[in-house]
Amino acid sequence: MDAGAQRGAFTVADARTRGISRRRRDRAELERPFYGVRAEPRPVRAEVHLLARERAAIVEAALRFSVRMNDGGCFSHTTAALLWDLPLPVLADTRIHVSTPGRAPRAAGTVGHQIRPDLVTVVRHPHFGIPVSDPATTWAMLAPMISAYDLIAVGDALVRSPRVAGPFGHVISPAQADLEELRRAARSGRRLGADVLREALERIRTGVASRPETWARLLLVDGGLPEPVTDHDVYGAAGEFLGCVDLAYPQLRIAIEYEGDQHRTDSAQWQRDLEKHERLMDAGWRVIRVARDQLFRYPLQYVDRVRVALSTRR
Template sequence: MPRTPLPDDLPPAFPVALARSAGVGEGRLRGSDLRRPFHGVRSRAALDVEDGASAAELRRAQLIRSAQEYSQRMSPFEFFSHSTAAMIWDAALPLVDADLLHVSVLGPRRLPRARGVRGHQARPHLTRVVLHAETGLRLTSPATTWAALGAQLRHPYDLVAAGDSFVRVQRMPGPWHREMPPPLAHVRDLEAAIAAGRRVGARALREALPRVRLGAASRPESWTRLTLCDAGLPEPVLDHDVYDDDGRFIGCVDLAYPELKIAIEYEGDHHRTDPAAWNRDMEKHDALQAAGWRVIRVSRTVLFARPHELVERVREALRARG
């Protein structure tokens, strides 16, 4: 027997009370096609991901769907925060629990409580709440979100990487110019968030801020830079455009020592699973080598499990070319 269609004006996730007021019966609300993510909420929301989406993109889509479902029962005083807000902002993060929603409320109101939700009580002078344009969700601003991560991220490189992603200036590589969206935050915004008052993780934030840079496009790129710097090597340039001797654009490399023609490229999973990306990178690397560049390719295993190998390869290249 076919299911009774739900009213067209019901959103993908909706409060049970709203459905009842629209004439939806109890039996239909128990239908197997509806998710019951939270008490008093039903959802028919599908994941909004493109074919071939990465594992990280899938996890972010799952978290956003969960947040939109929970938003159907949020009070006007609640908002998403900590790593949940960071994932909605698409910040660079390590693997965090995407099944747990971090929800805050300004004190002295009571903490949010629900299965799969961790409640936080925020202080007004340390907190700025905004509306996320892409999802319509209430969450902490990029700078406030980064400041909250000081108490949540354990490795100092991850706090820097998150800061890198918030202040990153997007651009079109090469000689072409296209208007791009502004960065989510400026370094001065991160500074202001630290200066707003005492908070958990303040020392880690103060240590991370001077290491934040504008050009890192991913967490591994930030980790690569920091790994090399902490090994005593010169700080590489990020997001560097390379041209040949005739002025033709060859490509943009993740990190570089331009004067020595040394490029460092991180090979993420998409390089392995996307044939088009793999072919583009092969052509770029061939062109770089033809132009006299030395290309050092870095895998996830080397960067996170055997960083000394990365350091030695870069040190040897610097010594050979210096």
């Protein structure tokens, strides 16, 4: 059964074919997310963080639209990125993106694209079961839609293999794509933003766990500072594991840690962070902690903090 149908969405045409009466298919409590589509109401929890709430609403809209998707069509661009759970900024336009090899689809609440087959690889999403542009193609499609830093952040997320840190660490899950797949997607056909894609490819790194960590790294490099190491395991003088840090200058024993909301709201995470930072400082490391506002609103101050730390350590 189609994923949209499993979630209570159906087309009027299909309901008519199955003999469902007009009274039942047009009852008042059903929502009408798209022309010719009816769906059971699914409220998004208000307490969910804005980005998570936005993603949930767009994914839900895609699943509902999937019941009327044309043959050969797929979800693409920012919609595909959210289906793949890739890190995007808050979107100004929350319409869903649909691409087809034929005439661009037109429906309220959607952005239709007519795309050449050689510019997109369509796969069935492993969780949602709906047609979607594959991760590498999705990344290439985003070039004209988001900033260069965010394009690199999406690339960082795609090539990352989440792992357990430390001497007995192991990879938890494989990366969604590798650099060669991104390179092929960038070079296939005439893409919008081809120059931006080429530049982004040179700046993508493995081991970056979040969009803010990408920004933290790029701001330092563009501020004229050496590029820090990502996802760095730190060991003490006796070989004991002290912890893994987001960014590091190992020779100078400087660590940069991004403190997201979960570090503040999760008491267990907060305690682990405190203990790790104490171990690092006891071993002679300088730990620079940066929060969201410091990174996105006052980036020059953040870069200056790291610059001073580097100069004093040298």
